[in-house]
Ligand SMILES: O=c1ccn([C@H]2C[C@H](O)[C@@H](CO)O2)c(=O)[nH]1
């Protein structure tokens with residue numbers, strides 16, 4: 466797949482992704498990983514975000530010579546989706562090259578994910594394609610979110 470190319474795939478139907486649709490989400494996260502720009506960490510990560518409308522937005526980590534400006538794959542995918550008008554999400558898959566461990570999002574990404582609800586699933590994968598699923602509430606318990614700002 467060409468960098469930034471469009472994927473001619475059907476939209477994923479309502480409900481949590483299953484079977485082929487889940488495989489597609491996982492595949493899109495691996496493909497995004499191949500676009501990672503990570504000349505400093507040499508740690509490529511890809512993410513694929515499924516909207517409630519069945520569209521998938523993917524992202525990779527994008528590092529910078531000014532190290533602190535680097536961006537994680539998960540937030541790249543979220544920024545892409547939001548900036549194209551999608552704010553409601555069902556699931557995200559995350560891929561890395563770590564052989565023996567499931568990739569897990571950093572704290573900053575968990576908080577940015579949480580901004581868009583706690584009712585969605587995150588698929589943490591290993592390089593061999595195996596995965597575990599975590600609810601956002603599990604990844605970020607007792608979280609602070611937009612609703613809390615309305616309580617004052
Ligand atoms: O879940 C993760 C963990 C790390 N990274 C990136 C940030 C940095 O570019 C590199 C090393 O931390 O991996 C992600 O994109 N997502």
Ligand SMILES: [Zn+2]
Nearest residue numbers: 537570571574
């Ligand atoms: Zn992160």
